[in-house]
Amino acid sequence: MGSLGFWRLAQADPAWIAAVDPDGTEYTAGELLARANRLVHGLRDLGLRPGDGLCGLVPNGVDGLTLYLAATQAGWYYTPVNWHLTGPEIAYILQDSEAKAFFAHERFAAEGARAAEVIAPERRFSFGTIPGFRPVAELTDGRSAEPPADRTAGQTMHYTSGTTGRPKGVRRALTGLDPDDAAELATMLLALFGMTPGRSNTHLVTSPSYHTAVTQFGGSALHYGHTLVYMDRFDPEETLRLCERHRVTNSHMVPTHFKRLLALPEEVKRRYDLSSLRWMIHAAAPCPIPVKRAMLDWWGDVIYEYYAATEGGGTLATPEDWRKHPGTVGKAWPITELLIVDDDGEPVPTGTPGTIYMKMAGLTFEYKGDPDKTAANRLRDFFTVGDIGYLDAEGFLYLCDRKADMIISGGANIYPAEIENEIMVHPKVADVAVFGIPDEDWGEQIKAVVEPAPGVAPGPELEREILASLDGRLARMKWPKSIDFIETMPREPNGKLLKRKLRAPYWEGHDRAI
Numbered sequence: 001m002g003s004l005g006f007w008r009l010a011q012a013d014p015a016w017i018a019a020v021d022p023d024g025t026e027y028t029a030g031e032l033l034a035r036a037n038r039l040v041h042g043l044r045d046l047g048l049r050p051g052d053g054l055c056g057l058v059p060n061g062v063d064g065l066t067l068y069l070a071a072t073q074a075g076w077y078y079t080p081v082n083w084h085l086t087g088p089e090i091a092y093i094l095q096d097s098e099a100k101a102f103f104a105h106e107r108f109a110a111e112g113a114r115a116a117e118v119i120a121p122e123r124r125f126s127f128g129t130i131p132g133f134r135p136v137a138e139l140t141d142g143r144s145a146e147p148p149a150d151r152t153a154g155q156t157m158h159y160t161s162g163t164t165g166r167p168k169g170v171r172r173a174l175t176g177l178d179p180d181d182a183a184e185l186a187t188m189l190l191a192l193f194g195m196t197p198g199r200s201n202t203h204l205v206t207s208p209s210y211h212t213a214v215t216q217f218g219g220s221a222l223h224y225g226h227t228l229v230y231m232d233r234f235d236p237e238e239t240l241r242l243c244e245r246h247r248v249t250n251s252h253m254v255p256t257h258f259k260r261l262l263a264l265p266e267e268v269k270r271r272y273d274l275s276s277l278r279w280m281i282h283a284a285a286p287c288p289i290p291v292k293r294a295m296l297d298w299w300g301d302v303i304y305e306y307y308a309a310t311e312g313g314g315t316l317a318t319p320e321d322w323r324k325h326p327g328t329v330g331k332a333w334p335i336t337e338l339l340i341v342d343d344d345g346e347p348v349p350t351g352t353p354g355t356i357y358m359k360m361a362g363l364t365f366e367y368k369g370d371p372d373k374t375a376a377n378r379l380r381d382f383f384t385v386g387d388i389g390y391l392d393a394e395g396f397l398y399l400c401d402r403k404a405d406m407i408i409s410g411g412a413n414i415y416p417a418e419i420e421n422e423i424m425v426h427p428k429v430a431d432v433a434v435f436g437i438p439d440e441d442w443g444e445q446i447k448a449v450v451e452p453a454p455g456v457a458p459g460p461e462l463e464r465e466i467l468a469s470l471d472g473r474l475a476r477m478k479w480p481k482s483i484d485f486i487e488t489m490p491r492e493p494n495g496k497l498l499k500r501k502l503r504a505p506y507w508e509g510h511d512r513a514i
Contacts, residue, residue, distance in 0.1 A: 004197060005183030005223050007033065007073065007147070016199060018222060020246070021061045022232035032062065034145035036069035041148060042139035043070065043101055046123065050075030050152055051174060053097045057081045057090060057104040057112050060209050060230045063127045063136075067103055068156065068219060073179040075152035079159065079169065080210040083107075084492070087114025093159055094118050096369060097169055106130055153182035156219075157368070158212040169368035170212075183223040190220050192316055192333055193304050195250060195279050201226040202276075204242055204251040206234050207495075213283060213308070217252040226250070236260045240272040250279040254495030255287040256431070258295050259424065263453070269298065277302045285495050286399050288421035289326050296323070305329055307397060309385045313337075313358035315397050328396040329389075336360050339382050340391055353390045353400045353415075357382035388415065405499060407436035409444045414478055416446075422474050423448060426466055428456045431489040433497055434480060437506040448480035449502050451489045458485030 003012065006029070010018065014030025021027070043054070054076055058064040064080060071078035079097045081090055090111060094102055095118050102119045104112030106128025113132060116124050126133035153175050159167040175182060187197065195201070203221035205228055207214045222228055229246045231238065234257055242248060261269075281304045295303055301319035307329035308314030315338070317330030332338045340354040341347055348354040359382045377383050388400040400406075401415040408414070416434035423432045431451040436444030450466065452458050463483040470479055490498040 004187050004225065005180045006069065007183065008180050009223075009225050013199075016225070017227050019062050019065055019228045020230065022059075022230050025062075027062050032066065032069065035062075035066045035140070036073065037145050037147055038140040038143040039066060039070040039136075040074045041143040043076075044074070044148065046101065046139070048074070048076060048100050050154075051077075052100045053077040053079060053157065054101040054103065055079045055081050055094055055097060055099040057083055057102070057108050057115075058127060059083065059105055059107055060205055060232055062230075063103075063105060064209050065218075065222075065228070068215065072154040072156075072182070072219075073151050074148060074154055075174060076154045077157040077171070078154065079157050080215060082159075082210045082492075083111075083208070085111065087111045090115035091118045092166060093169075096166075097157060097159075099123075101125065103127065103136065104130055104133060151179050153177040153179045156212070156215055158210070158215070168370050168373060171366055171368040186216075186220045187224045189216060190224055190250075190279075193279050193281060194318075195224065197224040197226075199225055199227075201249045202246045203228050204239070204246070204248045205230045206239060206251055206253055206257060213252055217281065221250065234260075236264050237268055240264075240269070240274065243274055243277060244272045247276040249276055250281065253280065253282045255282060255285050255291060256491065256495040258282065258287065258291050259430070262291065262294050262298075263430070274299060279304055281306065283307060283329075285497070286329075286401075286417045286421065288424045290425045292322065293326070307387075307399065309358070309383075312383075313360035317396070321396070325392065325394070325396045328392075328398055330397060331395050332358075332397070333360075337382070338391065338395075338397060339379070340389065341379065345379055348390070350393050351390055353388050353413075355384050356387045356389045356397070356399075357384045359383065405435060407434075407444050407446060409436065409439070409442045409446065409477070414446065419446065419448070419474065419478055419480065422470055423450065423466060423480075426469050428453050428462060429466065430454070431491070433489060433499055433502050435499055435503045437503075439481075445481040446479065447506065448483045449486050449489075450483055451486050 010029035010033040014028060016029045017026050018029040018032050019027045054071060056064050056067045068078055081093055094115060101123050103125045106126060109130040113130060124133040125136045125139055127136055155172055157169045157171050159169050203226045205218050209215055218228055229242055277299055280302050283306050296319060303319055305317040306314050313336040315330035315332050317328050321330060322328060337359050339357040342354050357379050386402055389397055391397055401417040405416050406413055407416060419434045420432050423429055429450055430453045433449045435447060437447045439445035466483060467479060490501045
């Protein structure tokens with residue numbers, strides 16, 4: 001193996017600025033290495049052994065990065081916890097992951113303290129002050145900054161969103177690899193996109209680090225020698241400012257970010273020098289074709305798209321691929337196979353939508369503690385997350401929608417994402433969700449819920465204007481029967497729409513599973 005991977009790079013060049021916190025504090029690789037090493041020594045003295053788990057309820061920044069680096073060189077499972085969860089939901093993850101240590105930031109003290117009852121007081125640690133928690137300094141002060149002995153690669157164990165039932169941890173077997181070699185292997189993810197290693201690169205973290213992709217891309221970038229610049233939360237103009245200030249070369253975003261960036265006034269968009277951008281990667285939700293096209297026109301051919309799952313495997317569309325195949329999420333990675341099947345599990349012809357199954361060479365997983373769910377999502381050695389899509393003749397994948405979101409109206413299958421994409425481009429629309437609601441004649445009718453753009457008044461006039469804009473672009477059978485308006489769309493910070501929340505009130509008293 002070569003000279004990549006954070007630990008090797010930090011020893012070779014401890015003065016390299018490895019990470020920048022949201023408040024602008026810079027951390028050298030040497031400082032970060034010492035912090036991670038001290039944490040390993042402290043947690044080992046607490047009794048943690050390879051295969052054990054720890055959880056972090058921490059905001060974006062170096063505190064969470066330190067937990068990640070400690071776990072991945074000591075053979076532990078690290079679970080970053082969604083800070084929007086309530087105390088009981090956090091407690092469920094602490095118990096389900098069998099966490100041997102819990103780290104919480106004082107910003108999330110209230111829910112963190114509610115959750116902490118399930119873990120022994122001596123195993124709770126706080127960044128800042130939380131009653132009933134020990135300051136992290138108690139664990140690390142006076143510890144050696146030298147690398148721990150018997151290092152072995154750990155893993156992150158992320159919990160899936162849990163669209164049905166409780167979230168499940170996606171757990172992979174530990175490899176037993178040397179952490180330096182595992183870190184170098186992790187950089188293969190960035191190599192797929194044609195990224196290059198080295199100090200001339202900066203990765204901007206725009207989304208919460210508890211999401212799988214955010215952790216994976218950020219961690220891989222660090223192991224590639226890129227500086228990580230953390231945002232506390234996404235803000236469109238701040239994103240442009242940081243890109244200029246830190247000469248950002250790469251980032252990981254979602255289509256909602258693009259929509260918000262494009263909504264900035266023209267003079268703001270022109271104010272910042274974005275010439276450093278080279279690999280701006282997006283995923284997590286379908287991106288409307290006009291939105292993607294507008295971003296390519298603004299930023300140039302630096303926007304890469306992929307489709308993947310926490311469980312493994314994926315596709316990739318370069319800017320050139322996408323221009324030739326508008327709307328595609330790309331071709332399978334070299335180490336991934338795709339299978340599109342009908343409801344009987346039989347492969348469908350080219351161009352025909354079906355359930356997307358994937359597999360990734362040499363990589364298996366289980367949903368922790370749920371063999372039934374693990375088995376239910378499998379077809380031979382492929383798995384699915386329930387998305388519908390089709391392949392064209394050249395092997396490019398196009399997404400239609402999630403199976404659970406498909407509307408069946410008058411016996412026809414209707415994909416809400418297609419309708420959302422058309423409505424989303426309307427200048428008076430900030431966000432939109434489309435789903436089926438009960439209809440005695442048709443089974444389901446199409447409902448749109450729209451968040452109007454700032455300063456736009458909701459009401460019948462806006463509804464008529466939006467529907468009229470679909471004329472000639474969308475078959476009438478796909479038009480929403482009615483549009484309701486909402487002040488703020490319920491989305492997770494990674495851009496995933498909480499459609500269940502919107503859909504539920506319309507289905508009260510009906511027997512459809514929501």
